[in-house]
């Protein structure tokens with residue numbers, strides 16, 4: 001076990017999170033694991049004894065950012081060592097999983113490399129790293145610096161992680177599923193996060209209750225393929241995501257429920273019906289389509305075509321007419337022609353998205369896409385991305401403006417940039433800022449939307465809503 005300071009001086013950890021919400025959740029859980037060891041959270045690497053980079057490997061650029069941050073941390077470590085102090089550097093997340101030992105070879109200042117399935121082992125890894133650092137200080141040779149754990153253990157990390165601590169601004173993430181068996185030809189997730197795994201339903205429901213007891217009123221269920229959820233229930237049956245959503249929505253205190261990220265193939269009838277029947281399920285769905293061309297969807301091994309996606313959208317809008325849709329798009333996949341790209345633009349026009357994430361195709365070593373012929377030039381990818389983002393940006397603006405004049409419930413989550421300002425989310429996951437007291441953070445307050453922009457709305461708290469929320 002690593003040493004807990006007894007001199008009243010707390011240790012500090014700084015965790016930098018890259019990538020998706022699953023990483024945000026994992027970072028919180030790492031903080032939970034480290035707290036009993038005496039680690040408080042630091043707000044900058046300079047104030048920390050331990051820095052954890054919780055990395056993302058989804059695009060090439062993402063891992064390069066990690067290496068340049070590691071260069072800066074190495075400099076900080078060298079400075080401290082010259083003063084007789086130390087800095088422990090850990091790399092977690094998908095880059096850790098994918099590159100393992102390579103990280104320590106490329107940046108020997110790294111002390112710990114830990115994959116997403118091994119966070120519960122952080123205390124042992126820290127103890128081992130401390131032992132190695134002590135040997136180093138004594139001037140002895142360190143047998144292979146860097147402590148590594150990138151196994152996919154048979155037991156679930158969830159069985160070993162401590163109970164979650166709480167909610168930020170009334171909102172909390174809850175990881176229910178990890179990994180992916182779909183093997184889209186562009187994607188590293190099946191290699192870095194491993195096979196699809198669903199947590200048992202009872203464990204998820206217990207964690208949901210705990211989060212609500214700790215102050216959460218909004219829960220977002222997370223998974224790389226969250227709607228492929230098939231968790232074992234206490235009676236031996238298997239619960240789908242729809243079944244789980246209905247159960248969690250029934251917990252007293254759950255005002256808002258969301259889930260992400262979904263795959264079109266796994267949008268089953270019951271889940272679609274739940275959007276019309278479960279009031280806590282918010283009218284917003286992130287449903288990645290990637291492309292509007294059947295030819296490219298096939299080459300991506302997405303296992304769904306354009307029509308299946310459009311059919312799901314129609315059915316969802318039938319049961320929940322005010323549903324806002326969001327999606328992920330990749331432009332410039334190998335072999336994508338002008339006409340394939342036009343198909344994507346036409347799909348966007350047909351659906352009308354409230355928000356979206358869009359990316360240039362990035363060649364990931366080891367994925368089938370990286371060795372496909374007809375890789376596109378950067379200039380073609382950039383031009384297509386600009387056209388696509390301009391269309392999606394305009395749709396987002398139009399969607400925001402369409403809500404102006406309405407009074408809607410906003411969950412305020414944090415202080416705004418200006419004094420006296422607070423920021424929250426509408427049911428459609430739009431950011432709203434308004435003048436209001438900090439005590440409204442973590443509460444849902446009726447707010448009139450007065451102006452709409454590309455990425456946010458200005459709001460005015462409805463008179464009397466303070467008292468209702470108090």
Ligand code: SAM
Pocket residue numbers: 020058059186187188189224225261262263288289290328329330359360361362363364
């Ligand atoms: N599981 C989700 C799905 O089925 O779409 C998404 C997972 S991935 C973490 C998030 C997004 O990153 C993907 O939807 C895709 O748009 C993007 N992405 C993944 N690999 C990529 C690559 N090689 N190049 C560009 N974008 C990529």
Ligand code: SF4
Pocket residue numbers: 180181182183184187188189190224225263
């Ligand atoms: Fe990656 Fe496809 Fe799995 Fe999503 S469904 S995580 S894009 S392989």
